[in-house]
Amino acid sequence: MDSIALSRQMLDGDRMIVNMGPSHPTTHGTLRIVLELEGETIVRATPEMGYLHRGVEKLGENLSYQQFIPLTDRLNYCSAIMNNVGYTTAVEKLLDIQIPKRAEHIRVLMSELSRVADHIVCVGVNAVDIGAFTAFLYLFKQRETAYDLFEMAAGQRLHTSFTRIGGVFRDLPEGFVPLAERFLVECSESIDELERLLTRNPIWHDRTKGIGVISAEDAVNWGYTGPSLRAAGVPQDLRKAQPYLGYETYDFDIPVGTTGDVFDRYLVRVEEMRQSLRIIRQVLDRLEPGPVMVDDPKVALPPKEKVYTRMESLIHHFKLIMHGMDMPVGEVYSATEAANGELGFYIVSDGGKNPYRIRVRPPCLPIFSSFEDQVKGGLIADAVAVLGAMNIIAGELDR
């Protein structure tokens, strides 16, 4: 930190170093960008991260597979359920078990709700940084309804820990489906309002069009995935390309942009919100009663009534908690399409109670590493706009 400043003192007096962060006015987690400016033009931008590195991967080696689920919530904290789903999908791939149909439907429903919630934060906060505060306030009302839905289903607003290995935590309660139907209508109207505010707004165009342009080959070379890659023109979406949880049976489109600039990313996110609402509609139509947890006592905790009355269930319960599940020896990599891109979990198991190694592949790390290329030659205000469009969530970036 100090050595960068000292070495730059030898430069000629026209260049100025501006330090953005780690405590900075934009509302995206904690990261640091050292900007080297000539006048107002950015000549170099050195991003620095790690200010939220909490040691999650190391902690995972000391916790059992079930105990790791609350840690996954706190990765991308704007859309916690998608991280839960990604992790439990990876462990289920390792165990080679199949979850029941209703659990799949509920996981898809909650994932798409989380995707909408995450895009609300990303677009809202991007708008706030550029100066459009109203969009944020209008959108956050819908996020509060999404929080109500999460609280009904999982008991917690933000860090839901909703999925379990083999299914979901519990079935959806009584009032969930009517509130979800109301949410579909209200959120769709809110997105219309947002589009009326921003999409044809000339100030928004000036601030976001042509800023942070990236070509498709460059995006792939930098390792982009998710809305930023689709905005650059590459139609890669794991829900269509390598479907999981029954996504191949739903009818939805993938928005693809052309230039990859901030405006395209905004448009891709807004359209993805609409498509997510479409998927939620289809899930609500095909929800059928059934079990929400796999029926295997070696994987799923037995219901409490049985634990207190039957010896066999008590033994299964004890064994699952104290000795963990019987894991095969091997390694898997499983990826799902999170709100930011390809969220991958690479789990190495040596057959013991705790995983030998858990690796989280963060979707925003390669995107953030390309920050310099995106803002070189631009102004500081453009750097703020690009940073907002990248949707850097520090919990996922630093783990």
Add this chain to the structure above:
Amino acid sequence: MPEMNINDAVMTTRLDAVVNWGRKNSLWPMPFGVACCAIEFMSMMASRFDLSRFGAEAMRFSPRQSDMMLILGTITNKMAPVLRTIYAQMAEPKWVISVGVCASSGGMYRTYATLQGVDRVIPVDVYVPGCPPRPESIILGVMKLQEKIEKESLSMRKDHIARFYESLARQESLQAEKGLTSQQAIREMLMDAGERGVGTIF
């Protein structure tokens, strides 16, 4: 936990009452938003839970222009010196609310990288537990701080702030002397405090 004794022999005068009334009803927050608690803070500033009712609408991200620092999220060892610098830049009177368990005690992250509680390096006034605390809990924390401010007096000495600045000077001299980064200097001060059986470095 640091000792923040309000001298028992303090009598609040009418002037104190007026000044405290003004201070507690216009707390300008500085959100030190680092992780997930910042999202609940955003919810709190939005229309449903609205912190502006308490006079705290002017959310300034600059420490020079605010008087209440809300530490929102896990503070890692890499971030600790940054937090101390920002706290040092705030002008008095200043208060700190540590929101969430990660800031209060390290939370679920008992690892090499996480500071086990922000009160190890900074004086804290109110702790709000929760992971993340509901916006209503954070508002309750602000209300508790208001109750605390009511009982203050202009003649009261704030020992903890003086000790903080002194510890900052010690940290800088340690860095200069041994050529360490600020993070490593704070780690050394923490280990040293641990050996003496003290919980904080100030």
Add this chain to the structure above:
Amino acid sequence: MIIEQIDAQLPGTVTDRHAFRGDQTIVIARENLLAVVALLHREGFQLLVDITAVDWPEREQRFDVVYHWLNLASQERLRLKVPVAEGESVPSLTGTFKTADWFEREVFDMFGIRFDGHPDLRRLLTWPDFPGHALRKDFPLDGGDPFCMEGCTAPYNNGERN
């Protein structure tokens, strides 16, 4: 499939292979890494998804540097593992894949494996004079901090501390 291509064009480089749970994995020696990577780039594996490492302290070649690739056209995935001993370095892929930059820095930070040819190999997640490499199996979870586990009643490993 890509493994047949590698066997055809660079015979003898693949020292081990398996397909556990459908993930095709190959193990190659570090001398052949750049050749295999050039082949992969030609054959359409243009998205380098992840670089990480695993520590097996009982083995002589202690670390396994693990690469994951995705072929956007055929949606085929490949995992490549390169065993490395302590003190040995691995050629860097930053020439071909710009995304390798920060992933390799992270592996250096967490494991101490150096990458030859990397433009700026320094720590990414921890601070510059952090003592040690965090994800190695002989590095304690609390980093030697006596406060970290003080008063901790949660069972880690059934009550034992690491």
